Amino acid sequence: MTARTPTTAPTGTAIPPTATTVSGSGPAPSASEPDTGSRLTLDRHLRAEDRAVALARDVLTGLTAAPRELPPKWFYDATGGMLFEEITRLPEYYPTRRERAILDRHAGDIAAACPADTLIELGSGSSAKTRLLLDALRDVGSLKRFVAFDVDETTLAKAGHGLLDAYPDLSVHAVVGDFERHLSYLPSGGRRLTAFLGGTLGNLRPAARREFLLTLREQASTDDALLLGTDLVKSPDRLVAAYDDGAGVTAAFNRNVLSVINRELGADFDVRGFAHIALWNAAENWIEMRLRAVRDQQVTINALALTIDFQRGEDLLTEISAKFTPNGISAELAEAGWATAQRWTDPEGDFAVTLATPSSVPTGAPV
Numbered sequence: 001m002t003a004r005t006p007t008t009a010p011t012g013t014a015i016p017p018t019a020t021t022v023s024g025s026g027p028a029p030s031a032s033e034p035d036t037g038s039r040l041t042l043d044r045h046l047r048a049e050d051r052a053v054a055l056a057r058d059v060l061t062g063l064t065a066a067p068r069e070l071p072p073k074w075f076y077d078a079t080g081g082m083l084f085e086e087i088t089r090l091p092e093y094y095p096t097r098r099e100r101a102i103l104d105r106h107a108g109d110i111a112a113a114c115p116a117d118t119l120i121e122l123g124s125g126s127s128a129k130t131r132l133l134l135d136a137l138r139d140v141g142s143l144k145r146f147v148a149f150d151v152d153e154t155t156l157a158k159a160g161h162g163l164l165d166a167y168p169d170l171s172v173h174a175v176v177g178d179f180e181r182h183l184s185y186l187p188s189g190g191r192r193l194t195a196f197l198g199g200t201l202g203n204l205r206p207a208a209r210r211e212f213l214l215t216l217r218e219q220a221s222t223d224d225a226l227l228l229g230t231d232l233v234k235s236p237d238r239l240v241a242a243y244d245d246g247a248g249v250t251a252a253f254n255r256n257v258l259s260v261i262n263r264e265l266g267a268d269f270d271v272r273g274f275a276h277i278a279l280w281n282a283a284e285n286w287i288e289m290r291l292r293a294v295r296d297q298q299v300t301i302n303a304l305a306l307t308i309d310f311q312r313g314e315d316l317l318t319e320i321s322a323k324f325t326p327n328g329i330s331a332e333l334a335e336a337g338w339a340t341a342q343r344w345t346d347p348e349g350d351f352a353v354t355l356a357t358p359s360s361v362p363t364g365a366p367v
């Protein structure tokens with residue numbers, strides 16, 4: 001594995017990395033361990049200390065805002081990652097199964113439509129869905145490189161090593177970064193298919209979605225393509241149930257952000273002092289996950305020298321998950337300079353996977 005570390009203060013303006021190389025299987029050695037014959041490269045645009053600073057900033061601004069809000073990225077520590085994996089197996093949470101079914105059936109069509117030599121996944125690349133796309137691109141004979149982009153280096157390195165073993169002719173390039181800040185560091189060259197799966201685009205508000213899609217568009221060459229997984233609007237009962245399952249796994253996933261803040265910022269949240277709320281916001285076409293204070297309570301966050309008074313019944317917004325219509329997806333893509341080439345949905349019409357190609361210029365006025 002080639003490990004590259006930007007030598008900057010955690011302000012997000014990374015300076016081009018220095019490189020060392022490490023190869024093959026076995027535990028991922030630290031960046032300082034030189035090695036040869038690499039098929040796995042790792043660019044690090046986020047270091048542990050950047051994460052701590054970003055968490056402190058988001059908690060300070062989010063918990064002092066009115067209404068209070070935290071970005072959903074802070075759910076995903078090791079516990080949060082495991083809880084999310086569990087969520088994907090819940091009967092109520094259909095998106096992962098629906099998307100998987102679509103890729104099972106249409107990965108070959110996707111590879112035929114865009115026989116890319118490079119598959120870029122905005123996400124760790126550990127999922128079975130990734131392998132469906134890699135297999136399809138390998139089978140059309142175009143695949144040479146896989147690029148995985150994620151905030152969590154450990155998951156990336158683990159997934160990367162797994163893929164090296166499974167695909168002997170593949171080079172893997174892992175990029176540790178935040179997709180709202182480091183997309184411009186995605187490796188260029190070749191014909192690239194960029195996959196953003198799972199419905200994670202729905203965690204962004206419209207303006208942030210437009211910024212995200214525009215940034216990808218600005219880096220796209222004419223024969224590149226974007227593959228987008230998005231959950232579709234459906235009955236509010238089914239949507240709310242998917243975010244408030246009977247077993248309480250999503251409730252634990254939601255409360256986990258309080259444990260992350262307690263551990264990493266020395267706070268004293270009583271996790272049981274907050275109820276899990278999932279509601280459908282029909283005006284915005286998104287699900288909201290909230291934590292509602294079940295009594296008046298004061299929380300101290302030592303690392304920020306901050307004390308917050310929560311009133312009984314007060315909500316803290318922890319995630320939005322937007323749901324789309326097929327035309328709505330195409331309109332947002334077009335506004336950012338992407339033309340809808342093909343779209344596939346599952347037989348139930350619950351989820352959509354859209355293949356988009358660069359159109360001449362972005363069409364939309366700011367959202």
Ligand code: AVJ
Nearest residue numbers: 087198199200203243250321
């Ligand atoms: C991983 C962001 C797509 O919004 O559906 C699952 C996260 N939140 N249950 C989603 C999530 C609650 C999920 N995404």
